[in-house]
Amino acid sequence: MTDEARIRTxxxxxxxxxxLGARMLSVGPGAVAIAAPLTPAxxxxxxxxxxxxxxxxxxxxxxxxxxxxxxxxxxxxTAEMKIHLLRPAVGDRLIARGSVVKAGRRLVVARADVFADxxxxxxxxxxxxxxxxxxxx
Amino acid sequence: MTDEARIRTxxxxxxxxxxLGARMLSVGPGAVAIAAPLTPAxxxxxxxxxxxxxxxxxxxxxxxxxxxxxxxxxxxxTAEMKIHLLRPAVGDRLIARGSVVKAGRRLVVARADVFADxxxxxxxxxxxxxxxxxxxx
Amino acid sequence: MTDEARIRTxxxxxxxxxxLGARMLSVGPGAVAIAAPLTPAxxxxxxxxxxxxxxxxxxxxxxxxxxxxxxxxxxxxTAEMKIHLLRPAVGDRLIARGSVVKAGRRLVVARADVFADxxxxxxxxxxxxxxxxxxxx
Amino acid sequence: MTDEARIRTxxxxxxxxxxLGARMLSVGPGAVAIAAPLTPAxxxxxxxxxxxxxxxxxxxxxxxxxxxxxxxxxxxxTAEMKIHLLRPAVGDRLIARGSVVKAGRRLVVARADVFADxxxxxxxxxxxxxxxxxxxx
Numbered sequence: 001m002t003d004e005a006r007i008r009t010x011x012x013x014x015x016x017x018x019x020l021g022a023r024m025l026s027v028g029p030g031a032v033a034i035a036a037p038l039t040p041a042x043x044x045x046x047x048x049x050x051x052x053x054x055x056x057x058x059x060x061x062x063x064x065x066x067x068x069x070x071x072x073x074x075x076x077x078t079a080e081m082k083i084h085l086l087r088p089a090v091g092d093r094l095i096a097r098g099s100v101v102k103a104g105r106r107l108v109v110a111r112a113d114v115f116a117d118x119x120x121x122x123x124x125x126x127x128x129x130x131x132x133x134x135x136x137x
Numbered sequence: 138m139t140d141e142a143r144i145r146t147x148x149x150x151x152x153x154x155x156x157l158g159a160r161m162l163s164v165g166p167g168a169v170a171i172a173a174p175l176t177p178a179x180x181x182x183x184x185x186x187x188x189x190x191x192x193x194x195x196x197x198x199x200x201x202x203x204x205x206x207x208x209x210x211x212x213x214x215t216a217e218m219k220i221h222l223l224r225p226a227v228g229d230r231l232i233a234r235g236s237v238v239k240a241g242r243r244l245v246v247a248r249a250d251v252f253a254d255x256x257x258x259x260x261x262x263x264x265x266x267x268x269x270x271x272x273x274x
Numbered sequence: 275m276t277d278e279a280r281i282r283t284x285x286x287x288x289x290x291x292x293x294l295g296a297r298m299l300s301v302g303p304g305a306v307a308i309a310a311p312l313t314p315a316x317x318x319x320x321x322x323x324x325x326x327x328x329x330x331x332x333x334x335x336x337x338x339x340x341x342x343x344x345x346x347x348x349x350x351x352t353a354e355m356k357i358h359l360l361r362p363a364v365g366d367r368l369i370a371r372g373s374v375v376k377a378g379r380r381l382v383v384a385r386a387d388v389f390a391d392x393x394x395x396x397x398x399x400x401x402x403x404x405x406x407x408x409x410x411x
Numbered sequence: 412m413t414d415e416a417r418i419r420t421x422x423x424x425x426x427x428x429x430x431l432g433a434r435m436l437s438v439g440p441g442a443v444a445i446a447a448p449l450t451p452a453x454x455x456x457x458x459x460x461x462x463x464x465x466x467x468x469x470x471x472x473x474x475x476x477x478x479x480x481x482x483x484x485x486x487x488x489t490a491e492m493k494i495h496l497l498r499p500a501v502g503d504r505l506i507a508r509g510s511v512v513k514a515g516r517r518l519v520v521a522r523a524d525v526f527a528d529x530x531x532x533x534x535x536x537x538x539x540x541x542x543x544x545x546x547x548x
Binding site: 284285287288289290292293294313314315316317318319320324325326327329330333334351352353354355356357358359 | 421422424425426427429430431450451452453454455456457461462463464466467470488489490491492493494495496
Binding site: 045053060078085 | 153178193219
């Protein structure tokens with residue numbers, strides 16, 4: 001199974017991603033993009049996208065970016081993750097772009113930027129960085 | 138409006154909380170508990186609860202705990218939040234218990250512990266700490 | 275070598291701890307306390323203790339607390355650490371009290387509270403939580 | 412007083428920076444670089460630079476970068492800061508390069524990368540991101 005197929009299979013198994021309407025936009029070496037629509041179902045109390053949506057997409061994009069740099073068959077878990085909410089998540093959808101900061105044997109440090117996309121105009125809405133742990137499948 | 142009514146009204150306006158099946162268990166001065174069932178709809182790829190579920194409940198519990206210590210009519214936004222995923226979220230539901238570390242004029246530092254509840258046995262699954270900013274409503 | 279002797283030997287090898295005037299107050303299972311005087315040599319621009327002093331003591335107290343729960347001969351490195359600066363570090367000295375949140379095979383999550391001690395009155399000044407990695411010596 | 416003069420004056424008042432042998436390499440709009448030599452006085456137990464050195468330089472570089480984007484006369488305090496230790500701090504000196512992620516009225520999010528410089532070869536050793544609060548002087 002190619003890396004991309006393996007990653008798309010794992011993504012498809014996440015009930016949460018389906019619940020949020022998320023889909024994987026792209027998978028490349030050390031770089032993954034995931035998007036989900038901004039709808040009332042994922043809003044906070046003022047109608048903007050919930051911090052947990054930005055977290056869900058950013059954490060997944062960072063985690064799958066980490067997975068692309070690990071040996072075939074590996075899996076990763078998030079050990080810890082930090083998020084800064086920079087601007088309200090308003091627009092049509094959120095797009096999270098994950099990348100790898102440092103890939104080690106024991107740990108992978110990965111990050112993601114989350115953009116609010118309004119009719120094609122993207123605004124940085126949140127930024128995440130955290131620690132992924134390779135685990136035996 | 139009492140503090141508790143104000144907080145329950147805000148909670149009820151969050152589409153994300155309804156989507157996750159979350160409900161507010163208790164609201165007290167500087168202490169809020171929120172729970173949601175562990176179902177396939179909020180799972181990660183191995184069937185355990187998704188990190189974003191723990192984040193959603195923990196962030197909300199911490200944020201509403203912060204709100205209980207602010208003047209009437211105030212609102213808070215999460216500026217940044219950190220989460221450690223300690224043990225898999227398996228069981229019947231997750232319960233997040235939020236509390237206030239330090240309430241200042243400009244910032245409130247708040248935290249939450251998230252427990253996996255399996256038939257009444259609770260295991261610490263995640264812990265969060267972050268910064269809330271009072272905002273004008 | 276006992277755990278405590280091993281930990282005190284490691285501490286004594288840290289040039290930074292000597293430079294800061296830090297000393298280890300106590301070592302117990304999963305709990306370590308380290309203190310250093312608040313002097314102009316470790317101040318920020320307004321004369322209070324520098325954030326880096328609170329970080330240095332808190333990180334070390336958390337790291338050595340982690341070390342007490344690992345097998346003999348193990349060592350740990352800080353993978354990542356987060357600090358909230360809650361109140362100015364003013365008084366006679368800072369005391370950091372480290373403890374273990376979760377000890378795993380691959381990672382140990384540890385935390386520390388840092389208190390400003392003014393004539394015996396302690397005020398919580400900073401709180402830290404982070405990830406330690408066991409490494410081969 | 413120009414921004415740069417104001418920032419260099421504040422830096423010169425930090426006893427900790429003098430104790431660590433740190434000096435400010437450059438100050439520009441939203442970008443500050445600070446360096447300090449790697450010596451036994453700032454080492455951890457294996458002789459590499461201590462995590463607290465990377466923190467001290469990175470936190471200061473991020474904080475002063477934040478200050479360059481605030482109105483004249485403003486000051487900032489670190490509210491919270493996160494650091495990933497990526498590679499051992501070995502070489503001649505550490506160089507921290509701070510920049511601004513998002514400047515708001517209430518908060519500034521700033522970051523820093525810390526490089527180990529060995530005979531002119533720079534390796535990324537640590538990365539920090541955190542929240543600065545403008546305060547009245």
